[in-house]
Amino acid sequence: MKTPFISKEALDNITAEYPTPFHLYDEKGIREKARALNQAFSWNKGFKEYFAVKATPTPAILKILQEENCGVDCATEVELLMSHKMGFTDIMFSSNDTPAQEYVYAKEVGATINLDAYEDIAFLKEVAGLPETISLRYNPGGVFALGTDIMDHPEESKFGMTKDQLLQGFKELKEAGVKEFGIHSFLASNTVTNDYYPVLARQLFELALEIREKTGVTLSFINLSGGIGVNYYPDQEPNDIALIGEGVRKAYEEVLTPAGMGDVKIFTELGRFMLAPHGLLVTKVLHRKETYRKYVGVDASAVNLLRPAMYGSYHHITNMDNPNGNEKEVVDVVGGLCENNDKFAVQRELPLTKIGDTLVIHDAGAHGFSMGYQYNAKLRSAELLYQEDGTIRLIRRAETPSDYFATVEGFDF
Numbered sequence: 001m002k003t004p005f006i007s008k009e010a011l012d013n014i015t016a017e018y019p020t021p022f023h024l025y026d027e028k029g030i031r032e033k034a035r036a037l038n039q040a041f042s043w044n045k046g047f048k049e050y051f052a053v054k055a056t057p058t059p060a061i062l063k064i065l066q067e068e069n070c071g072v073d074c075a076t077e078v079e080l081l082m083s084h085k086m087g088f089t090d091i092m093f094s095s096n097d098t099p100a101q102e103y104v105y106a107k108e109v110g111a112t113i114n115l116d117a118y119e120d121i122a123f124l125k126e127v128a129g130l131p132e133t134i135s136l137r138y139n140p141g142g143v144f145a146l147g148t149d150i151m152d153h154p155e156e157s158k159f160g161m162t163k164d165q166l167l168q169g170f171k172e173l174k175e176a177g178v179k180e181f182g183i184h185s186f187l188a189s190n191t192v193t194n195d196y197y198p199v200l201a202r203q204l205f206e207l208a209l210e211i212r213e214k215t216g217v218t219l220s221f222i223n224l225s226g227g228i229g230v231n232y233y234p235d236q237e238p239n240d241i242a243l244i245g246e247g248v249r250k251a252y253e254e255v256l257t258p259a260g261m262g263d264v265k266i267f268t269e270l271g272r273f274m275l276a277p278h279g280l281l282v283t284k285v286l287h288r289k290e291t292y293r294k295y296v297g298v299d300a301s302a303v304n305l306l307r308p309a310m311y312g313s314y315h316h317i318t319n320m321d322n323p324n325g326n327e328k329e330v331v332d333v334v335g336g337l338c339e340n341n342d343k344f345a346v347q348r349e350l351p352l353t354k355i356g357d358t359l360v361i362h363d364a365g366a367h368g369f370s371m372g373y374q375y376n377a378k379l380r381s382a383e384l385l386y387q388e389d390g391t392i393r394l395i396r397r398a399e400t401p402s403d404y405f406a407t408v409e410g411f412d413f
């Protein structure tokens with residue numbers, strides 16, 4: 001079972017005021033998640049979560065995380081601009097294929113630059129000059145497995161650099177006068193296991209010793225990046241961040257502390273884990289249709305939540321007007337785009353759905369709104385915050401046609 005964080009009555013009041021579709025975020029859940037993460041890693045003095053802005057680039061959400069002592073991880077100039085203007089001082093810049101001016105700007109706002117490629121060292125030096133602190137992104141190649149369970153294939157990933165490149169890079173950076181160093185690695189996405197971070201951390205801690213031995217560079221931070229997932233399916237066990245923190249601590253105390261590196265700071269760059277469960281996409285049923293299948297047509301579409309169309313991802317759906325009905329039917333829940341992959345659910349058994357019902361699509365708080373687009377001239381919808389005191393705040397208005405036409409030159413609509 002997945003239970004929405006808001007009651008039907010409270011949601012009815014919201015939909016009476018704000019037209020669907022919209023994303024609705026739960027302030028209480030976000031704060032509790034950030035506190036649980038900080039608690040789980042409180043054994044590490046320098047611990048910092050750099051929230052992955054790409055997951056939910058919404059200032060009101062970033063502000064909540066800022067108040068909960070999180071920094072931000074940015075990948076582009078505009079993410080940097082937003083974070084800088086919001087007063088963030090703990091900024092990681094984990095980009096790839098980066099334009100020169102974005103490095104210049106990252107340096108200007110004091111972000112820690114995390115270089116994706118060995119070749120970027122020379123590029124950064126040329127276009128912006130080397131900063132005092134630098135992080136390098138590691139890709140070990142091969143497959144990343146937990147036991148026999150293959151989690152991902154780093155060898156197929158465009159991100160990061162090989163170990164030889166990393167070692168060579170640190171030597172060169174040290175010679176060039178860089179003073180502080182870190183490593184970063186992201187080897188598997190949306191992991192629903194408490195073992196991913198501990199296994200990754202042990203690999204990176206062992207690598208830290210090798211780097212010290214072979215280059216004379218002692219790392220001051222190790223960035224475990226993102227990758228802790230969420231239980232999109234209702235029968236999946238959610239990750240337990242306290243256990244994950246303990247697993248990383250064990251590896252730290254077994255590898256780094258005995259080697260005299262007990263002051264290395266641990267960083268994370270979580271997005272999905274922090275926000276996905278704390279955001280719902282709220283939509284209403286516009287039409288029903290029966291041909292070879294039964295279709296439930298809603299007013300949201302893939303422009304509001306791309307993951308099902310792009311990756312075939314499962315997002316649980318609750319019909320707020322009939323959450324537990326005994327009578328069920330198998331339907332496709334679809335949006336109105338002229339694309340046959342515009343489906344939030346395919347051949348899913350749901351309690352009976354009728355026109356006008358309010359559906360909530362779960363776990364839409366990360367990589368949801370932010371992956372939105374404007375195909376079919378669909379306008380971006382609103383974002384609302386369900387505040388801790390039970391009141392609702394509009395944190396991003398829905399677009400209007402003039403937003404859509406704002407960049408058009410030579411025509412007046």
Ligand SMILES: Cc1ncc(COP(=O)(O)O)c(C=O)c1O
Pocket residue numbers: 052054055073094186189190225226227228269270271272273366
């Ligand atoms: C560099 C980097 N860090 C962090 C994240 C956040 O990952 P997740 O939302 O899976 O935690 C991403 C996601 O794409 C990323 O590219």
